[in-house]
Amino acid sequence: MNIITFIRLASNKIISRAQWYDRYWGGVIKFWRANQFNLDCINLGSNSGLYGFDYTQVEGVQGANWALGPQSLIHDFNILKNYFSYLKKGGTVFIPICPFSCLVSEYSKESNLKYYTILHPATIIDFEESERIRALSIMHSPFKAMPLYCIKLSIKDAIHKVISSKNKCFDFAADANRMLTNWQKQFGITDLNTSLSPLHAEEQISRANTLHEMILFCRERELRPVVVLLPMHSALMQQFSDSFRQHYIYDFIQKANIGNTPFINGFEEKQYSDEDFSSSYLLNKHGAMKFTRQLCERFVDRAVN
Incomplete structure (x- = not known):
């Protein structure tokens, strides 16, 4: 082995363990190393699911967090189609939704790159062979x-670790306003309190059909689906009026015809405080373990020793 090959291999090994590299792939690296079958439960989801579930301290439960960020319900469904066999018979599938899951999100090629490393080509949206080659090239080298x-992000991460302040006071109200502004811009919404536009109403029907199909998929394979709207900080929850909740959440759930599938409504979760959140929208590790433990106690059959 020559020195250039050695440096390249050593560099790839260091990079593969870096936090920025995991962020680059949107958390997909966990699927590259997935080797645990007979799981009691899994969760799908976008960023709220990625940061909202943590099974590490739930005794008697073998769970896996399959959420990736950002991600739509259709991507969730494609992951479930590819990996459902990792679950045991009767296993629980937590299906997180967010305040705007009923609308269609457009993702860039960069955001979709991760799926080329874990999904069958037939389940990759807008599949392109050139993108598959690029994804595998970055994955392996x-x-x-x-x-x-790689150099830029490694240096940036190192600097961030030095200057970051763990004691910095977080402004949940300001963050909530920022989240709402970004969502309204992303989906082209001027008034969150009015009925959905004709375009968004069509999108809601399409996404409701996707959620309904996911639930049927689980039941046909003797899996137990649970639809989950994760808790949010009060600074953000209070921004969502009763009108918004009805039009964007409850109408969506009704159109999905989830039947007797449990629905965990995050708007009704009142036992969470500042110490449970990293932002107005995302739970931190402490909050995630607390939330996951509560869900597992209700919906997961624990192993009997």
Whole structure:
């Protein structure tokens, strides 16, 4: 082995363990190493699911967090189709939704790149062979595929660790306003309190059909689906009026015809405080373990020793 090959291999090994590299892939690296079958439960979801579930301290439960961020319900469904066999018979599938899951989200090629490393080509939206080749190239040899980017992000992460302040006071109200502004811009919504536009109403029907199909998919395979709207900080929850909740959440659930599938309504979760959140929208590790433990106690059959 020559020195150049050694440096490249060593660099790839270091990069593969870096936090920025996991963020680059949106958390998909966990699927590259997935080898645990007979799971009691899993969760799907976007960022709220990614940061909202933590099974590490739930005794007697073998669970896996399959959420990726950002991600739509259709992507959730495709992951479930590819990996459902990792669950035991009767296993629980937590299906997180967010305040705007009923609408169609457009994702860039960069955001979709991760799916080429874990999904069958037939289940990848807008599949392109050139993107598959690019994804696998970065996956197997990140430093060779994008050396300048690797150096830049490694330095940026190192600097961030030095200057970050753990004691910095977080402004949940300001963050809630920022989240709402970004959502309204993303989906082209001017007034959150009015009925859905004709376009959004069509999207809601389409997404409701997707959720309904996911539930049927689970039942046909003797899995137990649970629809979950995760808790949010009070600063954000109070921004969502009764009108918004009806039009964007409850109408969506009704159109999905979930039947007797349990629905956990995060708007009704009142036992969470500042210490449970990393932002107005996302739970922190403490909050995630607390929330996951409560869900598992209600919906997961624990192993008997």
